[in-house]
Amino acid sequence: MKIRVKAFASIKDILGFDEKELTVSDSISVSDVVALLEKCYPGLKTVQDALLYARNEEYCRVDTELADEDTLAIFPHVSGG
Amino acid sequence: MKKVIIQQEAIDVAKYSCQLGSDADGAVVTFTGRARNMSGDKAVEYLVYDIYNGMAINEMQRIVDEAMERWRLGSCLVVHRYGKLAIGETSVFIGVSSPHREESFASSRYIIDEIKHRAPIWKKEYYSDGSRWIEGQR
Numbered sequence: 070m071k072i073r074v075k076a077f078a079s080i081k082d083i084l085g086f087d088e089k090e091l092t093v094s095d096s097i098s099v100s101d102v103v104a105l106l107e108k109c110y111p112g113l114k115t116v117q118d119a120l121l122y123a124r125n126e127e128y129c130r131v132d133t134e135l136a137d138e139d140t141l142a143i144f145p146h147v148s149g150g
Numbered sequence: 151m152k153k154v155i156i157q158q159e160a161i162d163v164a165k166y167s168c169q170l171g172s173d174a175d176g177a178v179v180t181f182t183g184r185a186r187n188m189s190g191d192k193a194v195e196y197l198v199y200d201i202y203n204g205m206a207i208n209e210m211q212r213i214v215d216e217a218m219e220r221w222r223l224g225s226c227l228v229v230h231r232y233g234k235l236a237i238g239e240t241s242v243f244i245g246v247s248s249p250h251r252e253e254s255f256a257s258s259r260y261i262i263d264e265i266k267h268r269a270p271i272w273k274k275e276y277y278s279d280g281s282r283w284i285e286g287q288r
Contacts, residue, residue, distance in 0.1 A: 078200050078272035079283040126205035148284040149271025150183050
Protein backbone atom coordinates (compact mmCIF):
# COMPACT_ATOMS: atom_id res chain seq x y z
CA MET A 70 0.00 0.00 0.00
CA LYS A 71 1.02 3.63 -0.40
CA ILE A 72 1.33 6.20 2.35
CA ARG A 73 2.47 9.78 2.37
CA VAL A 74 4.99 10.94 4.99
CA LYS A 75 5.17 14.60 5.94
CA ALA A 76 7.96 16.07 8.06
CA PHE A 77 8.08 19.40 9.83
CA ALA A 78 10.61 21.68 11.55
CA SER A 79 13.79 19.89 12.74
CA ILE A 80 12.53 16.54 11.43
CA LYS A 81 12.33 18.00 7.94
CA ASP A 82 16.02 18.95 8.28
CA ILE A 83 16.96 15.46 9.48
CA LEU A 84 15.05 13.64 6.74
CA GLY A 85 15.90 16.10 3.99
CA PHE A 86 12.34 16.19 2.67
CA ASP A 87 9.03 17.70 3.69
CA GLU A 88 6.85 15.17 1.90
CA LYS A 89 7.44 11.74 0.43
CA GLU A 90 5.34 8.85 -0.82
CA LEU A 91 6.33 5.41 0.46
CA THR A 92 5.23 1.97 -0.66
CA VAL A 93 4.92 -0.19 2.45
CA SER A 94 3.46 -3.53 3.49
CA ASP A 95 -0.12 -3.79 4.73
CA SER A 96 -0.83 -3.58 8.47
CA ILE A 97 2.10 -1.31 9.11
CA SER A 98 2.20 0.83 12.24
CA VAL A 99 3.64 4.29 12.84
CA SER A 100 6.57 2.75 14.73
CA ASP A 101 7.27 0.41 11.79
CA VAL A 102 7.46 3.37 9.43
CA VAL A 103 9.75 5.24 11.81
CA ALA A 104 12.02 2.16 12.01
CA LEU A 105 12.13 2.02 8.20
CA LEU A 106 13.02 5.70 8.01
CA GLU A 107 15.73 5.30 10.66
CA LYS A 108 17.55 2.84 8.40
CA CYS A 109 17.92 5.51 5.71
CA TYR A 110 18.12 8.51 8.03
CA PRO A 111 20.05 7.49 11.21
CA GLY A 112 19.71 11.02 12.60
CA LEU A 113 16.08 10.24 13.31
CA LYS A 114 17.17 7.85 16.08
CA THR A 115 18.72 10.70 18.06
CA VAL A 116 15.35 12.44 18.40
CA GLN A 117 13.13 9.35 18.62
CA ASP A 118 11.92 10.11 22.15
CA ALA A 119 10.92 13.63 21.18
CA LEU A 120 8.74 12.80 18.18
CA LEU A 121 5.02 13.41 17.78
CA TYR A 122 2.83 11.85 15.11
CA ALA A 123 -0.36 12.65 13.27
CA ARG A 124 -2.39 10.35 11.04
CA ASN A 125 -4.52 12.21 8.50
CA GLU A 126 -4.11 15.48 10.43
CA GLU A 127 -5.05 14.05 13.85
CA TYR A 128 -2.55 13.31 16.62
CA CYS A 129 -1.95 9.58 16.94
CA ARG A 130 0.07 7.14 19.00
CA VAL A 131 3.20 5.37 17.85
CA ASP A 132 1.35 2.03 17.78
CA THR A 133 -1.39 3.33 15.46
CA GLU A 134 -1.90 1.17 12.36
CA LEU A 135 -1.88 2.91 9.00
CA ALA A 136 -4.08 2.27 6.00
CA ASP A 137 -3.63 2.72 2.27
CA GLU A 138 -3.48 6.40 1.22
CA ASP A 139 -2.94 7.58 4.81
CA THR A 140 -0.79 10.60 5.53
CA LEU A 141 1.61 10.24 8.44
CA ALA A 142 3.12 13.46 9.80
CA ILE A 143 6.25 13.33 11.96
CA PHE A 144 7.31 16.35 13.95
CA PRO A 145 8.88 17.60 17.21
CA HIS A 146 6.97 19.18 20.09
CA VAL A 147 5.23 22.30 18.89
CA SER A 148 6.40 25.85 19.57
CA GLY A 149 3.85 28.19 18.04
CA GLY A 150 2.34 31.26 19.61
CA MET B 151 -18.39 35.32 15.31
CA LYS B 152 -15.98 32.40 15.52
CA LYS B 153 -12.99 32.33 13.22
CA VAL B 154 -9.48 30.84 12.90
CA ILE B 155 -7.08 32.22 10.32
CA ILE B 156 -3.51 31.38 9.34
CA GLN B 157 -1.69 33.82 7.13
CA GLN B 158 1.74 34.66 5.79
CA GLU B 159 1.19 38.41 5.60
CA ALA B 160 1.48 40.75 8.59
CA ILE B 161 -1.39 40.60 11.10
CA ASP B 162 -3.36 43.86 11.18
CA VAL B 163 -4.22 43.93 14.88
CA ALA B 164 -6.43 47.04 14.60
CA LYS B 165 -8.45 45.51 11.75
CA TYR B 166 -9.06 42.28 13.62
CA SER B 167 -9.72 43.99 16.97
CA CYS B 168 -12.60 46.03 15.61
CA GLN B 169 -14.36 42.86 14.39
CA LEU B 170 -14.85 41.72 17.98
CA GLY B 171 -17.85 42.13 20.22
CA SER B 172 -21.48 43.12 19.99
CA ASP B 173 -23.83 45.27 22.06
CA ALA B 174 -24.34 42.28 24.36
CA ASP B 175 -20.62 42.15 25.19
CA GLY B 176 -19.26 44.27 28.02
CA ALA B 177 -15.70 43.00 27.61
CA VAL B 178 -13.23 42.54 24.79
CA VAL B 179 -9.81 41.04 25.54
CA THR B 180 -7.06 40.72 22.97
CA PHE B 181 -3.71 38.97 23.24
CA THR B 182 -0.90 39.73 20.83
CA GLY B 183 2.18 37.52 20.66
CA ARG B 184 5.21 39.23 19.14
CA ALA B 185 8.61 38.23 17.78
CA ARG B 186 11.09 39.00 20.57
CA ASN B 187 14.66 40.18 19.95
CA MET B 188 16.28 38.01 22.61
CA SER B 189 16.20 34.28 23.32
CA GLY B 190 17.99 33.70 26.60
CA ASP B 191 21.23 35.61 26.11
CA LYS B 192 21.24 35.33 22.31
CA ALA B 193 20.16 38.18 20.05
CA VAL B 194 17.51 37.07 17.55
CA GLU B 195 17.55 38.63 14.09
CA TYR B 196 14.28 37.17 12.79
CA LEU B 197 11.97 34.16 13.12
CA VAL B 198 10.55 31.62 10.69
CA TYR B 199 7.38 29.71 11.55
CA ASP B 200 6.73 26.31 9.97
CA ILE B 201 3.11 25.18 10.05
CA TYR B 202 1.10 22.07 9.19
CA ASN B 203 -1.66 24.08 7.56
CA GLY B 204 -4.70 21.80 7.59
CA MET B 205 -4.00 20.25 10.97
CA ALA B 206 -3.16 23.61 12.55
CA ILE B 207 -6.50 25.06 11.43
CA ASN B 208 -8.36 21.99 12.74
CA GLU B 209 -6.55 21.97 16.07
CA MET B 210 -7.00 25.70 16.67
CA GLN B 211 -10.67 25.41 15.66
CA ARG B 212 -11.05 22.64 18.24
CA ILE B 213 -9.43 24.84 20.91
CA VAL B 214 -11.79 27.70 20.05
CA ASP B 215 -14.77 25.31 20.22
CA GLU B 216 -13.63 24.13 23.65
CA ALA B 217 -13.33 27.72 24.86
CA MET B 218 -16.79 28.61 23.55
CA GLU B 219 -18.28 25.56 25.25
CA ARG B 220 -16.60 26.37 28.52
CA TRP B 221 -17.22 30.12 28.66
CA ARG B 222 -20.04 32.29 27.37
CA LEU B 223 -18.31 34.19 24.57
CA GLY B 224 -19.84 36.56 22.05
CA SER B 225 -16.96 36.26 19.61
CA CYS B 226 -13.65 34.52 19.26
CA LEU B 227 -10.98 35.18 16.65
CA VAL B 228 -7.56 33.52 16.37
CA VAL B 229 -4.97 34.53 13.76
CA HIS B 230 -1.54 32.89 13.46
CA ARG B 231 1.33 33.87 11.17
CA TYR B 232 3.66 31.55 9.32
CA GLY B 233 6.79 32.17 7.26
CA LYS B 234 9.38 34.83 8.07
CA LEU B 235 8.73 37.40 10.82
CA ALA B 236 10.82 40.44 11.61
CA ILE B 237 11.44 41.32 15.25
CA GLY B 238 8.43 43.13 16.73
CA GLU B 239 5.94 41.66 14.28
CA THR B 240 2.82 39.94 15.56
CA SER B 241 3.04 36.15 15.48
CA VAL B 242 -0.39 35.40 16.97
CA PHE B 243 -3.53 37.39 17.70
CA ILE B 244 -6.32 36.19 19.95
CA GLY B 245 -9.45 38.23 20.46
CA VAL B 246 -12.51 37.30 22.51
CA SER B 247 -15.57 39.13 23.72
CA SER B 248 -18.12 38.29 26.39
CA PRO B 249 -20.82 39.91 28.52
CA HIS B 250 -18.44 40.05 31.50
CA ARG B 251 -14.66 40.35 31.75
CA GLU B 252 -13.98 37.11 33.62
CA GLU B 253 -14.95 34.97 30.63
CA SER B 254 -12.81 36.99 28.23
CA PHE B 255 -9.70 36.93 30.43
CA ALA B 256 -9.98 33.22 31.24
CA SER B 257 -10.77 32.08 27.70
CA SER B 258 -8.03 34.10 26.02
CA ARG B 259 -5.49 32.63 28.46
CA TYR B 260 -6.83 29.13 27.78
CA ILE B 261 -6.64 29.59 24.02
CA ILE B 262 -3.03 30.81 23.89
CA ASP B 263 -1.88 28.13 26.35
CA GLU B 264 -3.54 25.36 24.34
CA ILE B 265 -2.20 26.69 21.04
CA LYS B 266 1.31 26.57 22.47
CA HIS B 267 0.82 22.95 23.50
CA ARG B 268 -1.23 21.54 20.63
CA ALA B 269 -1.20 23.55 17.39
CA PRO B 270 1.32 22.04 14.93
CA ILE B 271 3.38 25.18 14.46
CA TRP B 272 7.14 25.49 15.01
CA LYS B 273 9.39 28.48 15.51
CA LYS B 274 12.95 28.77 14.23
CA GLU B 275 15.16 31.51 15.60
CA TYR B 276 17.85 33.04 13.41
CA TYR B 277 20.94 34.59 15.01
CA SER B 278 23.97 36.32 13.50
CA ASP B 279 25.90 33.03 13.84
CA GLY B 280 23.30 30.39 13.01
CA SER B 281 19.77 29.24 13.69
CA ARG B 282 17.84 26.85 15.93
CA TRP B 283 14.43 25.20 15.95
CA ILE B 284 12.60 25.84 19.21
CA GLU B 285 10.84 22.85 20.73
CA GLY B 286 7.95 23.33 23.08
CA GLN B 287 7.44 21.77 26.48
CA ARG B 288 6.77 18.04 26.52
